[in-house]
């Protein structure tokens with residue numbers, strides 16, 4: 311070792327010693343850029359992720375189901391906020407991120423470009439999509455960037471209800487009439503592969519992963535996380551009498567894991583490229599919501615300006631506080 | 632995009648989880664004024680009775696120490712071992728002190 315260590319070397323030693331990086335610390339440009347991209351994409355996913363579920367709020371089969379779904383969707387909005395805040399600590403502005411989402415420049419998880427066709431999809435989304443998200447998020451609680459890690463801890467506390475409510479829906483349908491059970495199986499058939507793809511390309515096809523692991527941003531590889539997810543989920547499907555739509559799925563005594571069939575990566579990259587079933591619909595819904603909310607933001611800004619003008623003019627002060 | 636949200640300042644949110652404990656930093660949010668910041672903080676940071684009291688503070692009002700000053704700022708306390716109770720040898724016979 312030389313006498314002088316570069317800032318990069320010192321940073322590397324710092325994260326390897328399991329120290330958390332905080333906003334004001336020196337960090338390599340690549341580390342900052344990777345985090346801004348990853349955290350903002352994650353935030354966008356939480357926000358766009360509200361849309362497929364919002365689709366069923368008005369048609370929930372009971373008041374109980376409706377309240378639960380509302381609470382879950384509200385949580386996802388909160389998750390988006392925690393993550394945008396974490397990304398902002400890296401020097402990117404909220405408005406820039408929102409602009410990138412609305413202009414279609416930014417990416418979000420491709421899973422949300424699939425449609426939610428039946429009530430059973432609310433079950434499958436909670437169980438499988440939130441389940442896969444949780445696997446990733448539990449890992450990210452130990453990420454090296456402090457604000458990201460803290461956001462993840464908060465999110466993970468709220469997520470487990472999401473998966474449980476989804477599984478409960480599937481369980482209820484699976485125990486119901488033959489039609490209801492078929493509906494649950496159909497949802498599982500449609501959501502299984504997209505949820506398995508949520509972990510991203512396989513390790514040998516995921517060049518940025520290695521650097522992310524080295525910086526301790528990620529703590530497990532895509533394939534590792536995917537395997538853990540599959541191992542856990544198969545038993546949950548069996549328990550409610552549903553079958554995973556993968557004829558090659560087989561327990562491997564030697565490895566202690568399930569072997570599974572080939573993933574259709576062409577589909578994955580097609581959806582990422584914007585050619586999924588709902589890409590344009592999701593973006594249009596976001597833009598519409600943003601535009602239609604403009605008057606509320608403008609009103610709040612105008613009200614704040616009026617209040618502060620009043621306060622700086624004592625003769626008109628209202629003493630409301 | 633509306634011009635409005637571009638101007639909204641950032642607020643830091645502190646939540647007292649229960650009476651008797653200090654307020655602790657929970658996160659941050661954007662809002663046009665203190666009142667809205669407080670309302671938004673309630674919605675995003677205390678949806679599961681995480682708190683009994685909330686503070687919101689404009690982020691720009693916070694002055695933070697710099698990590699580069701870490702050594703000059705905090706090191707002086709490292710060599711003042713006599714500030715710690717274990718520095719003093721008190722015979723066991725004296726009992727707990």
Ligand SMILES: [Fe+2]
Nearest residue numbers: 356385386389
């Ligand atoms: Fe979430």
Ligand SMILES: [Fe+2]
Nearest residue numbers: 386440469472
């Ligand atoms: Fe969730």
